[in-house]
Amino acid sequence: xxYINEVGRWTQRTMNDxxxxxxxxxxxxxxxxxxxxxxxxxxxxSDDVVDIRQDVYEHALIGAQRAIPVxxxxxxxxxxxxxxxxxxxxxxxxxxxxxxxxxELDYLAEGYDAENTLVARDQLRRAExxxxxxxxxxxxxVRLRKLxxxxxxxxxxxxxxxxxxxxxxxxxxxxxxxxxxxxxxxRIVRKTATVPPRQEAGHE
Amino acid sequence: xxxxxxxxxxxxQWLVRREEPDWSQRQQDELNAWLDESMAxxxxxxxxxxxxxxxxxxxxxxxxxxxxTSSWMSYLPRLTALAASLLIAAGLGFIMLPARPQPxxxxxxxxxxxxxxxxxxxxxxxxxxxxxxxxxxxxxxxEVWIDKGEVYFEVFHDSGHPFVVHAGDRRVTVLGxxxxxxxxxxxxxxSVAEGKVRVDDESADxxxxxxxxxxxxxxxxxxxxxxxxxxxxxxxxxxxxWRNGILRFDQQPLGEVIxxxxxxxxxxxxxxxxxxxxxxxxxxxxxGNVDAFLRLLEDAYGLHVSRSGETIKISR
Numbered sequence: 001x002x003y004i005n006e007v008g009r010w011t012q013r014t015m016n017d018x019x020x021x022x023x024x025x026x027x028x029x030x031x032x033x034x035x036x037x038x039x040x041x042x043x044x045x046s047d048d049v050v051d052i053r054q055d056v057y058e059h060a061l062i063g064a065q066r067a068i069p070v071x072x073x074x075x076x077x078x079x080x081x082x083x084x085x086x087x088x089x090x091x092x093x094x095x096x097x098x099x100x101x102x103x104e105l106d107y108l109a110e111g112y113d114a115e116n117t118l119v120a121r122d123q124l125r126r127a128e129x130x131x132x133x134x135x136x137x138x139x140x141x142v143r144l145r146k147l148x149x150x151x152x153x154x155x156x157x158x159x160x161x162x163x164x165x166x167x168x169x170x171x172x173x174x175x176x177x178x179x180x181x182x183x184x185x186x187r188i189v190r191k192t193a194t195v196p197p198r199q200e201a202g203h204e
Numbered sequence: 205x206x207x208x209x210x211x212x213x214x215x216x217q218w219l220v221r222r223e224e225p226d227w228s229q230r231q232q233d234e235l236n237a238w239l240d241e242s243m244a245x246x247x248x249x250x251x252x253x254x255x256x257x258x259x260x261x262x263x264x265x266x267x268x269x270x271x272x273t274s275s276w277m278s279y280l281p282r283l284t285a286l287a288a289s290l291l292i293a294a295g296l297g298f299i300m301l302p303a304r305p306q307p308x309x310x311x312x313x314x315x316x317x318x319x320x321x322x323x324x325x326x327x328x329x330x331x332x333x334x335x336x337x338x339x340x341x342x343x344x345x346x347e348v349w350i351d352k353g354e355v356y357f358e359v360f361h362d363s364g365h366p367f368v369v370h371a372g373d374r375r376v377t378v379l380g381x382x383x384x385x386x387x388x389x390x391x392x393x394x395s396v397a398e399g400k401v402r403v404d405d406e407s408a409d410x411x412x413x414x415x416x417x418x419x420x421x422x423x424x425x426x427x428x429x430x431x432x433x434x435x436x437x438x439x440x441x442x443x444x445x446w447r448n449g450i451l452r453f454d455q456q457p458l459g460e461v462i463x464x465x466x467x468x469x470x471x472x473x474x475x476x477x478x479x480x481x482x483x484x485x486x487x488x489x490x491x492g493n494v495d496a497f498l499r500l501l502e503d504a505y506g507l508h509v510s511r512s513g514e515t516i517k518i519s520r
Contacts, residue, residue, distance in 0.1 A: 018488055024247070025254040026448070047206075054208035057247035103424035127259045146259065151225050178255030 020064060027072040028060060035076050042084050052087070057082045130180035134173050140172040141166055147172025166203065208248070208500065214238075215248040219256060229495070244466055257449055260318065312336040313353070316468050316492055318446070323348075326360030332386075332446050333491070336451045354386035356447055373407035374425050384444055394423045395443040403430070451489045458483045458501075464516070469494050471514045480507065 028094075032053070039052050059079050069075035092161025131139055144150045144158060156166045172188050218235050221227065239246050294520030312335065313319045319331045323341040329336065335353020338347075346362075348355070350371040357366045361380025369376040371387040374394070381399025385392065394403055400418040405428065415430060417423050420437045423430055433439065438454070445452040451468075452460050462473045468491035475481045483505065489497055494516070501518060502506045510517045 021246075021250055022488070022496065024250050026366075029251060029254050051206045051208040054211065054244065054247060057251065058242075058244040061243045061247055145223075151223075152220065154222075167217070167220055170220050171213060174216050174219065174252065174256055175212055177259050178252050181255040181258045182251070 023064060023068075024057075026063060028057070028076065029182060031073050031076055034073065035080060036184060038077060038080055039084070043087075048087075052080070052083060055083050059083065117145060126181055126186045127177075130177045133180060133186045134176060138169045138173040138176075138188065140170060141169040142177060211248040212246060212252065215245070215252050218249060219252050260320075309336070309341070311338045311339075315323050315470060318449075325362065325365075325367075328358045330356040330447055332356070350385055350387045352387055352389075354384060354446070356384040356444060370406070372425075373405060375404040375406045377402045377404065380444075390426055392425045393443075394425075395440045396421050397440055397444060405430075445488075446491070449490065451491050452487075453489075454486045456486065457481060457482045458485055458518075461485060465489075465491065465494060465497060469493060471511075471516055473498075473516045473518060475518045477519055480518060 017091060035056060036049060036053060039049050039056075040046060043049065044195060049122070056076060056079050060076060061067070061078070063075075131142060134142060140159070141155055144155045152159065152166050152170065155170075156163045176186050176188045218238065221231065222235065239249060253384070309323075311319065311321055312329065313331045313333060315334050317331075317333060320330070321329050323329065323339060323346070325341050325346055327341070327346070329337075329339075329348070335355060336351040337348055337353075337355060338351065339348045341348075344365065345363055346359075346367040348357075348369045350369065354496075355368075355369075357369065357378075359378050359380050359382070360469035363379055367378050369378075369385050371385050371392045372390055374392045376383070376385055376394055378399070378401040381401060382397040383399075383401055384395045384397070386395075387393075394401065394417065396417055396419050398419050400416055402414055402416050403423055403425065404414045405425075405429070415423065415432065417432055420440055422436075422439060422443060424432045424433070425431075442452040442454055451464055453464075459475060462475060462481075464473050471494055473494070485505075487500075488497075498509045498516065502509055506520075508519045
């Protein structure tokens with residue numbers, strides 16, 4: 001992560017790891033809400049959304065090593081479209097909406113601009129709201145960490161629970177809060193969530 | 205569990221452990237190796253890292269008091285509890301009656317801390333390490349005093365009520381814009397990210413002088429003199445990199461780079477050799493990670509690092 005040569009803006013040069021890191025956080029992640037909405041609208045099974053999102057990010061990073069995408073939003077949606085088409089082909093799903101929406105990628109990429117700005121301005125309120133959504137014990141652990149700056153050991157001593165309990169609550173809380181900060185629902189997902197796939201209609 | 209959720213859980217564990225006080229170089233090496241294994245690992249880790257840092261903003265919010273009171277409240281008969289809460293509400297209402305003039309708000313950050321505050325007028329400010337401010341923001345006046353440190357402002361546009369920042373003997377006046385003001389004793393640095401601001405010299409003996417600086421400009425004022433650097437949006441964005449938890453340098457003398465690090469850490473780095481202090485360097489760093497920075501000085505620049513307690517000496 002540390003390097004000595006001159007650091008350019010990510011729009012100019014080839015990507016080394018530090019540039020890639022920064023580009024991903026500054027240019028890609030602010031689009032998560034839009035990306036997730038796009039996936040949800042075009043994929044029948046909402047249980048797959050997190051996997052598809054992760055796939056999109058992985059491919060976005062791999063692709064950006066070679067050439068720097070000038071418009072991150074359109075770039076993400078293009079990758080998402082390809083991944084959805086591939087999955088659809090494998091699962092033998094044909095969704096009319098998928099085809100229709102794909103032609104409107106540019107329109108989408110532009111249309112969500114105002115909304116993103118709004119989210120950025122509202123991060124403080126979002127952080128508070130996200131924290132409030134957590135179950136009480138989890139919220140307390142996150143609060144002690146973020147506000148009081150306690151280590152896991154200190155939180156464990158403070159609450160009189162085990163080190164592993166704290167770490168587990170903290171990672172669960174972190175994941176839910178991050179999801180919420182990036183525009184998601186901020187719900188805690190525990191590991192056993194293998195609900196039989198719901199076959200929803202492919203539109204909203 | 206899906207593959208993405210499994211990765212996310214792993215990444216969260218790494219992130220939690222990296223924040224622990226006993227995080228070691230060996231663990232860092234292990235994390236780096238894990239990240240280098242696949243782009244999927246990086247995607248999951250970087251995503252959590254970013255969102256978790258965004259959530260730092262809750263540090264600016266006082267903890268909700270309701271949970272504290274609920275445990276003893278539940279022991280009281282319900283009616284008493286209701287009466288008590290009515291009393292509390294009435295009490296709060298009384299305290300919250302409009303007080304004029306607006307009270308002065310004071311806030312500070314410790315070394316290595318950042319803090320985000322919302323002023324009542326819709327403006328937001330973000331305080332960097334070791335900073336102290338006072339603010340008076342009401343219907344008629346919007347004023348902030350920087351006693352020390354560095355503050356980034358996003359001022360809510362209100363043409364009827366200029367927003368005024370006092371730093372040392374400089375006064376910065378704006379209508380609505382994004383900029384930062386940094387004060388190191390008598391030196392004041394104003395960096396404008398958006399819009400324009402007016403900088404006045406407030407010292408009593410100075411003849412009235414003012415300069416208007418616009419986006420991309422950085423003004424450095426000391427005593428009666430003020431230097432305005434040429435327009436460079438890149439420089440302004442380097443100057444504001446702390447808001448993302450990083451320090452960014454572009455061919456700056458090592459002496460200046462070290463002074464920046466020292467703002468964020470208890471351990472203080474010192475260079476006595478002026479030739480070493482003049483060496484130019486650039487790069488992106490985490491302000492709290494002094495060790496990585498020192499290793500870089502040793503490995504890449506062949507400098508010698510010696511420690512005694514909180515003092516670190518750099519020499520050739």
